Amino acid sequence: MALDTDHPLNSLGFAKPPSQTRVVVAMSGGVDSSVVAAQLAEEGYDVVGVTLQLYDHGAALAKKGACCAGLDIHDARRVAETMGFPHYVLDYENVFKDAVIDEFADSYLAGATPVPCIRCNERVKFKDLLETARDLEADCMATGHYIQRKMGLAGAELHAAADAARDQSYFLFSTTAEQLDYLRFPLGHLKSKAETRALAARYGLPVADKPDSQDICFVPNGNYAAVIEKLRPGAAEPGEIVDSEGRVLGTHKGVIHYTIGQRRGLGIGGLEDPLYVVKLDVDTKRVIVGPKEMLSTRVVPLREINWLGDAPFDSAAEWHVMVKVRSTRPPREAVIRPLGATTATVELLTPEEGVSPGQACVFYDPASTRVLGGGWIWKG
Known part of the structure; x- marks a missing residue:
């Protein structure tokens, strides 16, 4: 299709003015997605901000540093008000529980170490939210992820972020070619987080100095075991800590408290060489430990x-x-x-x-x- 010569490609890759280009911005309430929304609004795009309520944030209001709590919904709304574009909050609580939280709990119970942020991108943000963006007749959806989308000979390609320290490509590997056609990542080319915060300050955003989230949004203080015990009562059944020969070295309070490669907190001191968790046997409720080379x-x-x-x-x-x-x-x-x-x-x-x-x-x-x-x- 020939390009409209009166309108060269805009910054989002469309041959029309920004004012005629609708973009849904997935807003978490953090500085990254807020800057994306503000930047696109300043450039004159028809911006629609959308924030997902992914779980009951009433219990999380007192928790800072998580990406989906009620405070973050409030922050996203304030950014939208500051920049003058509409903002919607969508209740995805049931979808998130079915697609992410339940699998997270079951994976831990099966002795695995899941990465729920990948499943959230794959099954919620880039699936259901993306369909919502299409329903809103948006030309594309933009996020604050640090990853780059570049056009290649065969179409849109996914590339690591320019700032290796902020690169989120590991968490976005399951993005499909079809999704990539529709998605935009305006921060991927930035060289540092300082640039993002400087932009937030320039736009006068209330979240310019907001700390980055560290925890998985539904896991307060990184305490996975507590969340799993709440989701799956009775999951933390005690068992034995054994070496590779099956010799019992101690006991544990539940396989869910351990991950492959763990060294600290095994409670089996007094041995000459340090031991690491090398395997989790859910069926026998055993934690198998061994020397580092077994890892x-x-x-x-x-x-x-x-x-x-x-x-x-x-x-x-x-x-x-x-x-x-x-x-x-x-x-x-x-x-x-x-x-x-x-x-x-x-x-x-x-x-x-x-x-x-x-x-x-x-x-x-x-x-x-x-x-x-x-x-x-x-x-x-």
């Missing part, structure tokens, strides 16, 4: 793979890529060997420690910042 993993089984490469995933016998098996670790060299369209094994050229079922393995192009997708680690 090394070279082959990682994956399922539910979302592939964003140009050629079909299973069109090659293997893909040489860089991968992340934890959000906080740098990408490492690896070889992906597809077993089907959505399953594969990944061979890490350098073994990683603490690879855990329930975590994600995200693929990166070795020659660029492009995100090629990823999958979920499982037990095989």
Whole structure:
């Protein structure tokens, strides 16, 4: 389709004036999404702010540092009032519980270490909220995520953020090509969080100095076990702590209190060498511990793979890529060997420690910042 020569592409990639371009901004109440909304409003776009109520925020009002509490809804509304665009709060509590919280609890009970923020993006924000944006006849949806969308020869591509310290590509690997066509990430090119806060101050936003959220929004103070016990009463059944030979070294108050790679808080002092959690056996209620070398993993089984490469995933016998098996670790060299369209094994050229079922393995192009997708680690 020929471009309208009277109207070159605007900053969101549409051949029409900003005033004729409607964009729904997903607003969490934090500084990032607030800056996105303010920036687009200042540029003259037809901005509609939407904030999701994801759980009963009445119990969370006293909790700072979480992304979805009632205070954050109030902050998002104040930003919309400051910049003069409409703002809506949508009750997604049931959707969020079914799509994110229940799986989070069940995954922990199954001995996995889930990443609910990925599921929230995949199943709520980029699915239901995106459909709401379409219903509002928006041309696109924008978020405050630190990730870049670039146009390639085959269409929109996902790329890591310019600021490696803020990059959120690990949490967005499951974004599909269709979703990527509709999404925009205006902060991905910024070099630091200081730039974002400077923009917030320039727009006079009330959240300019608001601290970043640290916790998962429905897990106060990072206490996963307390949340799971509340969701699944009786989940924390005691059991034995054993070594790799099955020798009993102590007891525990519930498998849900432990994660692969954990060293502290095992309660089995007095041993010469430090021991780490190397496996969780839910069926026998056993926590298996061993020396650090037992944590090394070279082959990682994956399922539910979302592939964003140009050629079909299973069109090659293997893909040489860089991968992340934890959000906080740098990408490492690896070889992906597809077993089907959505399953594969990944061979890490350098073994990683603490690879855990329930975590994600995200693929990166070795020659660029492009995100090629990823999958979920499982037990095989």
